[in-house]
Amino acid sequence: MKKNQIAFSVVIPLYNKTHYILEALDSVLNQSYPALEVVVIDDGSTDDGVEKISKLNNENIKVFSQKNQGVSAARNMGVEKSIGEYVAFLDADDKWSPHYLAEVEKLIRLFPDAGVYGSNYQCFNKNGLYLPKIRKMDKEVGPYVLPNYFEVCSEGELPFIISSCVIPKKVHEKVGGFPVGESMGEDQDFFFRIALTHQIAYSNRITVFYRSDADNSAMNISIPDQECFYSQRLTRFAHHSFVRAQDKKWLLKCSAAHLIHLASRNIRVGRFDIARRLLMDERCSLKSFKRRYWLANLYVRKLFSFLNYC
Template identity: 30%
Template sequence: MEKSTPLVSVCMPAYNAGEYIADTVKSITDQSYANWELIIVNDGSTDDTAAIVNQLTDSRIKVFHQENKGQCAAANQAFRLSKGKLIKFMDADDLLSPNYIYNQVSMINGDDDVIAFAAWGRFYSNSLATFHLDDSFLTSSMKPAEWLIASMTDKQVMLQCALWLIPRKILDVSGLWDETLSLINDFEFFIRVLLCAHELRFTNDAVLYYRSGLAQSLSATTSAKGAESAYHSVNLGTQYLLKQETSNRVKKIAADCFQRLVYTFYPQHKAIVHKAALKVKELGGSSIAFPAGGYTKILASILGWKTTQYLKFIFKKRA
């Protein structure tokens, strides 16, 4: 019985999630799999998050309140409060399909050295009518290093936390979230965690509905702390991968990751841009194009990406 229905702990940091968290919790309570616990850590929210989660009556839900320490610290606290053999970290604004947990548990099938993952897509404006499944996401069961390399070749990898169901035993080996990181902290964490598994198994009939376009989720990119976090996360994550394989294909993947930082943080965070550019050169260079569409793409083709990015920065600063 224990093997077929192990306790699943959903670890959910929550910061100013009052507008969405009730729907997220409902997607957990509506799961066809019943043996779960949800640990919500309210990370010093200043909106009505605390009031909403305090009204939850399901006995499988545990709520913990703390002063604001950041997403990583809240996720670690949720894990420390958890008891499950299988762990799912989950943001407080995303949604799971009804058979998500059941099918991921079935896919793991009692093995403690494999991680289950699932399909995903984005939705906007608080409306599932806008949902679109990401059909470029790699949905093959593979060895972790090969999956990461395939998923990161010429594109950005999706490592959103709710995609993964992870045996506690793997987390005991990999370690928890790095609390010094804030922006793209999942990059470092999940590369480290996934590489501790024997296999990644794709789960059919399991879809993560990823909420996109939230203004507060973009604010960290404007801060020096966020830029520094992004650099360190990319630096650590790519180092983990390069320890697995030092081939030219992996060096190119790493260079592309740093080049994306150059594009993202120019011209506001010049020190980070300089460090990232040095990494790109050290790793053999990157050929990925400046990410742009519409008028930005036209402008970049005329003025170059640096001038275009600088003009966008000035415009946003004055707005």
Template identity: 30%
Template structure:
């Protein structure tokens, strides 16, 4: 019997965190799922960890260490469920997550291809919630995703068929490959939302660097003409990047991007409110704290 949901968990030498992630799936109130652990390190200990559960719903899939986008694509290719959920190995789900998303899918029309939830920023060191990010848009979310990644990959459940229309994760992206994916997908389907935080998104020292994140932001601009050729949207990105660079110590580049942002949109029309909201968001505060070495 095919599982209703395929849960894709990319991992790379993080068995302790992986065990926590798997446990959060096994504790779901909905149990018609399979878990695909995509191991980029092809580590014997990870293989044994998966086998130790003695649960036929867990599948161990070795990968050639070609990055997280490739791991997710491999998972989508191997998945048997009609619905696909993603869980990064350092994140964890609340017990009702899958059930709540399936129930919402049942209540929405077929035009809705993706459901995402609110999530908590969970600081692993002291096991405290630093804040929460709640959905800001549902339905046709494309205009919102042109400016910001409004969700987190570990919150998402998507109809498998959506990848046939939108393509898969771009493997040449260093970071922001998830943002790029959801932006492309938002052109072809509507998004549903759940306002309850059903995911703990972990904050820890092993996450990607500031420089890699900015590389991803620049790649988003380069890869999407809708961003690059719209002065208002491009100015929003450049202003946000510039401010983050200033906090990260890259003052020269930061000032250049801020000046270019205002040259494109001197009065920041349609952007000022969004920038204020974005800079006040707990995510930005966490980025700044990480840049300053306080997290």
């Protein structure tokens, strides 16, 4: 490494994503700002993904295996095995543009004390179509510090995802890493805990591509019928004295956004009673327009379902 060059360790959890892993690795190996190492954690895969990696014969790619414990345990192990000062996370079915790490390096130089360095992202599907984002766009066009991470998250899509963020290794250790044993929302829980005590540096430039239809995505395998743990913790945090007064309502709004999102997913698959229960939670009243929209959607779908049955 050159003097003063920022050392990035890239952590990739791998579980049965043989069809995507080489594309993800290729996007890392072709960065204009090179990573120090790539740490792949095989979380008990049963396909030939690890075999494909070994055939690359690249000394900068290190593979460690563990029994299947979930993505949080894999990411935590990856951080533990890494040697770089900064850890970049990439899911095995996502990919980076060639200038992703260069953009993050710029953020680190500008905001050296931030707890997260995040970048904008674009969704794409198996047909190669890039999907439009619906998140409320920020006015700033250059690198900046998010004024209120919770407010941004409560109003639309997340400003960044796990594959488009870099964390100082010391911050990961300080907040205790990812919650083990939780299959959904574990990354959001991690971001929320950091955002409570640290600034978040952000670039609006789209440098990461998120695969929205991966075969073994947790949300595609099973739609939850209960509020996720991270949302429950957000609600508890909102009533703690250590949370700033201006953040309390946004924490509750983030929780409400989660409940409404779960309700919408359940409505689409015809689980109307579950959706109604979620929408009737008092927190959803904080997002009254969306709540009214999905309640109306719920009753229309129930009516059509009844008429079709008759």
